[in-house]
Amino acid sequence: MSLAVWWLLLALVLWLLGKALGQPASAVQCAASAAFLVALGEAGDGVRRRWRSRKES
Template sequence: MSGATRRRRAIASVVLWWGGLTLLLLLLWLRSRAAGQPTDLARCAASEVLLVAVGEAGDWLRRRWLAHRRSRSTRLPPA
């Protein structure tokens, strides 16, 4: 992969990540407005941070679990 392609992919990844987070924040804020319990953006941002942290922790656990299972399947049985 060339340097330009790698750079474009990294920029697209960051733009999509932050765009998704911004959209999530907007959806949380609009949902609170629609429910008749308007709140400020700071509280919605705190909720978003919690959701992202839980998602990232779950992804980390999933990756660890898959790595653990792969390492167990490649071990040779005792002789």
């Protein structure tokens, strides 16, 4: 799946979770949080891939 799809799905989940817990956030706030989480996940994946390639060398 593309990053845009992950970002959109995560933003939707955060928004729905906020509604369900009675702490609603705006769509912009959820989108910003989702962008941060996606970027963090991608950075972690990059570190994992570099670590794995160094171990195999």
